[in-house]
Amino acid sequence: MTQDPLVVFTPSGKRGRFPAGTPVLTAARQLGVDLDSVCGGRGICSKCQVVPGFGDFPKHGIHSGEDALSGWNTVEARYDEKRGLPPGRRLSCQAQILGDVVIDVPPESQVHRQVVRKAASARVIEMDPATRLYYIEVEAPDMHEPTGDLERIARALKAQWGIEKISTEFSTLAFLQPILRKGAWKITVALHKTDISADPRLIAAWPGLHEAGIYGLAIDLGSTTIAAHLTDLDSGAVIASSGIMNPQIRFGEDLMSRVSYAMMNPGGDAEMTAAVREAISTLASEIAREAGIDPALILETVFVCNPVMHHLLLGIDPVELGQAPFALATSSALNLTAADLGLTTLPSSAQVYILPCIAGHVGADAAAVALSEQPGKSEDLVLIVDVGTNAEILLGDKTRVLACSSPTGPAFEGAQISSGQRAAAGAIEAVRIDPETKEPRFRIIGSKFWSDERGFAKAVARSGITGICGSGIIEAVAEMRMAGVLDASGLIGSAEQTGSARCIAEGRTHAYVLHDGRATGGPLITVTQGDIRAIQLAKSALYAGARLLMDTRGVDKVDRVVLAGAFGAHISPLHAMVLGMIPDVPLDKVTSAGNAAGTGARIALCNLAARRQIEADVGAITKVETAIEPRFQEHFVAANAIPHATDPFPELAREVTLPQVGFKKGDEGGGRRRRRRA
Numbered sequence: 001m002t003q004d005p006l007v008v009f010t011p012s013g014k015r016g017r018f019p020a021g022t023p024v025l026t027a028a029r030q031l032g033v034d035l036d037s038v039c040g041g042r043g044i045c046s047k048c049q050v051v052p053g054f055g056d057f058p059k060h061g062i063h064s065g066e067d068a069l070s071g072w073n074t075v076e077a078r079y080d081e082k083r084g085l086p087p088g089r090r091l092s093c094q095a096q097i098l099g100d101v102v103i104d105v106p107p108e109s110q111v112h113r114q115v116v117r118k119a120a121s122a123r124v125i126e127m128d129p130a131t132r133l134y135y136i137e138v139e140a141p142d143m144h145e146p147t148g149d150l151e152r153i154a155r156a157l158k159a160q161w162g163i164e165k166i167s168t169e170f171s172t173l174a175f176l177q178p179i180l181r182k183g184a185w186k187i188t189v190a191l192h193k194t195d196i197s198a199d200p201r202l203i204a205a206w207p208g209l210h211e212a213g214i215y216g217l218a219i220d221l222g223s224t225t226i227a228a229h230l231t232d233l234d235s236g237a238v239i240a241s242s243g244i245m246n247p248q249i250r251f252g253e254d255l256m257s258r259v260s261y262a263m264m265n266p267g268g269d270a271e272m273t274a275a276v277r278e279a280i281s282t283l284a285s286e287i288a289r290e291a292g293i294d295p296a297l298i299l300e301t302v303f304v305c306n307p308v309m310h311h312l313l314l315g316i317d318p319v320e321l322g323q324a325p326f327a328l329a330t331s332s333a334l335n336l337t338a339a340d341l342g343l344t345t346l347p348s349s350a351q352v353y354i355l356p357c358i359a360g361h362v363g364a365d366a367a368a369v370a371l372s373e374q375p376g377k378s379e380d381l382v383l384i385v386d387v388g389t390n391a392e393i394l395l396g397d398k399t400r401v402l403a404c405s406s407p408t409g410p411a412f413e414g415a416q417i418s419s420g421q422r423a424a425a426g427a428i429e430a431v432r433i434d435p436e437t438k439e440p441r442f443r444i445i446g447s448k449f450w451s452d453e454r455g456f457a458k459a460v461a462r463s464g465i466t467g468i469c470g471s472g473i474i475e476a477v478a479e480m481r482m483a484g485v486l487d488a489s490g491l492i493g494s495a496e497q498t499g500s501a502r503c504i505a506e507g508r509t510h511a512y513v514l515h516d517g518r519a520t521g522g523p524l525i526t527v528t529q530g531d532i533r534a535i536q537l538a539k540s541a542l543y544a545g546a547r548l549l550m551d552t553r554g555v556d557k558v559d560r561v562v563l564a565g566a567f568g569a570h571i572s573p574l575h576a577m578v579l580g581m582i583p584d585v586p587l588d589k590v591t592s593a594g595n596a597a598g599t600g601a602r603i604a605l606c607n608l609a610a611r612r613q614i615e616a617d618v619g620a621i622t623k624v625e626t627a628i629e630p631r632f633q634e635h636f637v638a639a640n641a642i643p644h645a646t647d648p649f650p651e652l653a654r655e656v657t658l659p660q661v662g663f664k665k666g667d668e669g670g671g672r673r674r675r676r677r678a
C-alpha cells in the first residue's frame, strides 16, 4: 500500500502525512505549524507565503521532487501579476501537496515571529498580539430569515475561523452596517482578546480585505517626559518613536509636588488628568502623522507609569499616595478603552492595557523594567536602576526580587540644572577634563567630534552649543571630581584653590566654566555649586534606595548593575561610579539596558502571554518602602559625599585615584593627580 505524502515544515520540524491534494496551509494548521493567514485561505492576503524546498533532505529522510506540489494556479498567478510573489515563494493556501516535501515558513509568515531588539543587550520579543485581523464573507440579510448584521458576522467567524463566540465594543456597532454594505458583505474585522482563553471582542472593521495594517502604541508615561513607540502589530517593528514633555510639570516638577497640588487645590487632580490625556492624544496623532498612518489604525495602547501618573491618567485623585500607607486605588493590571481615558485622537474602541503596579511608590514602570530585564531569572545578584525623575530600583536573582522607588528629582534629566536642557541637538552629552590643565573638552548631541577636534566647529554650526543634558551633567560633575576642581564634599574650588581660571566666583560660591559662547552671541555654560547640590541630592537618593534593598537582602555588594532609563544608554559606568550613583562593582559588570520600561511596554504590547507573566511576577516581588524606612535617611546622608562618605569603592579605586582635595574657605586646595588605568 502506498503511503500518503510526507510533509516536513521548517524551522519547526513538525511533520505529518496528508492525502495528495491537501493544501499546504491545511496541513500546517493540522500540525499546529505557526503560519499566518488573514483571508482564511482565499488567496488574497498573501500572509501564508512559504518556500518549498526541492532535492534531497537526508536529515528529514525526504527526497522532494519538483512535482511534490501542484503547479501555480490562477489565484497565485493573479496575485503575482498584481503584487508580485518573491521568487521561490508559494501561497500555502493554494499549493497542494502531491509528494514528499520540505516546506520552510519564512519569519514574515509566522504569527509568533521574533522581533530582535537593536540594543546590544537585545532580547527577542515574540509576537503574540492581543489583536488580530480576520477576513470574512458574511451572508447578506434575508427578509425570510431575519437576523442582525452582527449575528451574521458572528456566524461567519464561527464557520470560517472556528471562533465560537464574540462580544462587541459598543462604539464599533454604529459603524458595522455601512462597512458591511460598502464591502458587499466581505469585511475584515479586528478581534481583541484580553486573555488567551477569553472570548474575543470585535473592536474594528473595514470593507473588503484590510491591507493597511494595525498598530499599537507603547507609552512610557514619565513625570517629566512621555515617550511613545508606534509599533506594527503584525511584524512587531517600531515604525516611529516620539516624545513630549509631560504638561503636568506646570503643576509641580516632581511627583510629591503634584500630589500636593491635588491636595491644596480642589479639582487640581482633574486639571492634571485633563492635561496629560490631552498631551497623550496629541502625541498619538503626531506620531501617526510622522509615520504616515491613519490614527484610526492604532487599536491598542500599553501604558507603563509610576503610581502617581497612573492615578492621574485614570482620573483618580492621587492624595492617598502622598501619605502612609500609600494605598493604591488598584494595583492590578487594567484593560480599558481609549474612550474610558478620553484619548480623543484614537478610535474609541482602541484597547488600553496598563501594567500592574508593584506598590504605592513602585509603579507599572518598575513592573515593565522587571518584564524587560527579568531579574527573577538571573543566576547572579543584579541591581537594576531605572534612572528618571523617580528612580525605580530592583535587586534580585532567581531566588527573590526586591523593588523600591527613590525620589531622585529631575536633575538627572537636565532639569533644575542652571545650564540644563533636554537631550536634543546642541546639548553637551559627554565631558572630559584634563587633570593637569583643568581644561574641558566635550561632545554635543548631533556631532561625533569632540570640541578640541577639527570638524567640531563645522559640525555644531547649525545647532550651536546650547546647554547640558542629563548624561552631560553626570560626566561633568564626575570629571570635575577626578580633575580636582571639586572636593569629596561637593564644593567647587576657587581659581586660586584649583589653579584654573575656569573656576569663577558666583556669589559666595564658585562655578566651573564648560563653555563660554558669549563673544559670538552664545550662552555661558557653567556647572554651578547649585548644580552640584542638585546632582548630589539625586545621586544620594538613588544610592540610598539601592543600599536599602541590599540591607533588606542582607548583602554588602551586588554582582552586576544594569543602568536603565531613557538616557541609561548614555551614562558612562565610570562616571556613574565616581559620582557614587551606584554601588561599587567591576566596571565591566555595569551594563546599559536603554529604556527598559519602554521595552517592557513594547513586550506587553506585542505579547499577550507576557501580560499574564508580569501580573504573576509582580505578586512575588518584595516591596521596600523608602519613605518610612529610617535607614534610608542614614544612607542618604552618607551618600552625599562623592563618591561616598563611608562605603569603600575598591573596584573604582582600581580604575582611578581621586584627588585628595578639600576646599574649605581659605584652603589652597590642590592634591594628588588622578591616575586612570588604560
Ligand code: FES
Binding pocket: 025, 036, 037, 038, 039, 040, 041, 042, 043, 044, 045, 046, 047, 048, 091, 092, 093, 094
Ligand atoms: S491565506 Fe490568505 S493568501 Fe493564503
